[in-house]
Amino acid sequence: MSEVLTLNANVTWLFYKDRQSGNWIGVCEALNLTALGETTQDLNQAIFEAMDALFRDLLIEDELERYLYRRNWQLNGKFPVDPTADDVRFDIPIELIANGAHAGTHALPQ
Numbered sequence: 001m002s003e004v005l006t007l008n009a010n011v012t013w014l015f016y017k018d019r020q021s022g023n024w025i026g027v028c029e030a031l032n033l034t035a036l037g038e039t040t041q042d043l044n045q046a047i048f049e050a051m052d053a054l055f056r057d058l059l060i061e062d063e064l065e066r067y068l069y070r071r072n073w074q075l076n077g078k079f080p081v082d083p084t085a086d087d088v089r090f091d092i093p094i095e096l097i098a099n100g101a102h103a104g105t106h107a108l109p110q
Contacts, residue, residue, distance in 0.1 A: 002087040002088070002089045003080055003087055003088050003089070004089050004090070004091050005055075005059075005075060005076075005077065005079075005080065005088060005089070005090050005091065006075070006076040006077065006090075006091040006092075007055070007068070007073055007074070007075055007076070007090060007091070007092045007093075008073060008074040008075070008076055009068070009071065009073035009074075009092060009093070010030075010073075010095075011028060011030055011031065011051070011092055011093065011094045011095070012028065012029075012030065012094070012095045012096075012097060013026045013027065013028045013035075013047055013094055013095070013096050013097070014026070014027050014028075014097050014098075014099040015027075015043060015096055015097070015098060015099060016098065016099040022038075023036055023037065023038055024036070024037045024038070024039065024040055024042070024043040025043070026043050026046070026047050026096075028047075028051075028094075030071070031050075031051065031054060033047075033050045033051065033054060034050075035047045035049075035050050047094065048092075051090065051092050051094075052089060052090050055090045055092070056088065056090070059079075059080070059088065064079070065079065
């Protein structure tokens with residue numbers, strides 16, 4: 001069974017559709033991450049995979065607590081006993097904001 005770590009954080013992603021490639025691109029300045037997907041569903045999955053990889057790496061390197069503190073974010077609950085466990089997952093609330101032609105919407109178009 002997976003251990004889910006929920007973060008109390010404000011994470012905003014801007015997203016848009018690239019006119020040349022037709023791909024959906026998401027950018028999160030707060031995390032310094034970019035995600036790419038052929039469809040909006042692919043982009044959504046890529047966003048959560050990128051964040052999970054970042055926070056998993058911070059956890060394994062014992063830098064997560066400091067990273068969260070510097071951003072005034074918190075972990076809801078306790079840090080896992082075994083931070084290297086493969087079954088640790090992160091639940092991070094995000095806000096999606098359309099950029100460009102899709103501005104004004106706050107969810108990925110279907």
